[in-house]
Amino acid sequence: MTQDTTGHDLAELFAAHAVRTRLADLSPGAVAAAQTFLLDTLGVAIAGSSGANVHTVLDLARQWGPGEEATAWLGGQRMSAGSAAIVNAYLIHCLEFDCVHERAVVHPMATLLSALFAWCEREAARGRPVRGDRFLAAMAVGVDTAGLLGVATDSALRFFRPATAGGFGATAAIANLAGFDIVTTRSAFGHMYGQTSGNLQAHLEGSPLLGLQIGFNARGAIAATDLAAAGMQGPLDVFTGRYGYFKLIEQDVHPERVAAVLGQEWQIEKLSHKPFPSGRLTHGVVHGLRDLMATHGFAAEAVAEVVVRAPPLVLRLVGRPDMPDPASNYAKLCLPFVAGVFLARGRCDVPDFRGEALRDADVHRYAALVRLEPDGNTDENTLDPQAVTVRLKDGQALSITLPRIYGHPAVPLTQAENEEKFLRCCRNAVPPVPPARAARVQALVAGIAGLPDVAELVAAVAGPD
Structure with missing residues (x-):
């Protein structure tokens, strides 16, 4: 109605x-x-x-x-x-x-x-x-x-x-x-x-x-x-x-x-x-890769393919193709690029989405390994659940299903992680915020x-x- x-x-x-x-x-x-x-x-x-x-x-x-x-x-x-x-x-x-x-x-x-x-x-x-x-x-x-x-x-x-x-x-x-x-x-x-x-x-x-x-x-x-x-x-x-x-x-x-x-x-x-400083709809692939790599101990170099099964909102808003020289705003809203950042650098942080980092060949090489698939969900306003499958070069297929994505109230940042994010943001400012002012805030x-x-x-x- x-x-x-x-x-x-x-x-x-x-x-x-x-x-x-x-x-x-x-x-x-x-x-x-x-x-x-x-x-x-x-x-x-x-x-x-x-x-x-x-x-x-x-x-x-x-x-x-x-x-x-x-x-x-x-x-x-x-x-x-x-x-x-x-x-x-x-x-x-x-x-x-x-x-x-x-x-x-x-x-x-x-x-x-x-x-x-x-x-x-x-x-x-x-x-x-x-x-x-x-x-x-x-x-x-x-x-x-x-x-x-x-x-x-x-x-x-x-x-x-x-x-x-x-x-x-x-x-x-x-x-x-x-x-x-x-x-x-x-x-x-x-x-x-x-x-x-x-x-x-x-x-x-x-x-x-x-x-x-x-x-x-x-x-x-x-x-x-x-x-x-x-x-x-x-x-x-x-x-x-x-x-x-x-x-x-x-x-x-x-x-x-x-x-x-x-x-x-x-x-x-x-x-x-x-x-992570990217579209929220890209966070599921980082969460999935992080947990799979921590559980199974494989390195990024061993990855042959990453498949993300996600609701339609994810595919529609961040399922865009990687570009060789993206603008910062585009890169943050491109799920393959964000996955490539994590695989290439083991992190997703503010410096990874500006300047020469946007043209990093390793990031784009890993981004090319990412494929998105619809999961059959009919809810147009949800980002979860998501499933991430990593196929390794040795033939293994490793999967994880994420009912909620890291950062959600059900999987929250701890108080220490919230404070660490704040202090990291202060260090990434231009110019960096002195510790005394950060503590004052x-x-x-x-x-x-x-x-x-x-x-x-x-x-x-x-x-x-």
């Missing part, structure tokens, strides 16, 4: 959730997950300073919105809140290293945190600092909104949900902090819908526009809440109306799924880490619930040292 015939008004449900939620409402697991993925996302953004086109985005964003409202985390330059949101969203997503809600096929934190921090900095400049406990609650609201917009649909991905659903998540989070009532929040959703953008053509071509689309929606969330706060009414039935989100952008909607869990199951607890995140002004965390992320 494409319209709500169940009696559930999604705009009303999401708005009421945004209005009422405070930190005390969150489960202990949700609070812990918020801190975990806050640190993870800030680390990924710091490493994003090494990404392609970041200085072009920075220079243009400053022209689009000069000012002193908020901070671009790349170099600490000040600009308008909307422009800072664009830069910081791009930093978070440009390495394909940010966390993901797998069932929703949404990277909620990129749009959410870039918009939320910029809005909070602007509030602090106006003498209205935002406390850390309120910030954590707003994060949970934003992830619930973005995540459940994805969970509510069974339709195949046609638009880029991290941008489209992410914009509504950021809008809900800002509405929570701004103290909006339900009507004003619904109006803000309407203004966000008018700016919603994000196509999959950028994903198909590996274009840097992919991360920019997240930034555009982050900026849109700030503008949407500003318009609503000023009293301008936006359209109200934006999700299930005749020309609403679930008619034009998504289809096959099931609003009852949202009603059943909103405020009961915190979607921030369902986020998956990205242990970690300490502020650990104590964020008692932080009187979250803008203090932005200052630590952006420097100077």
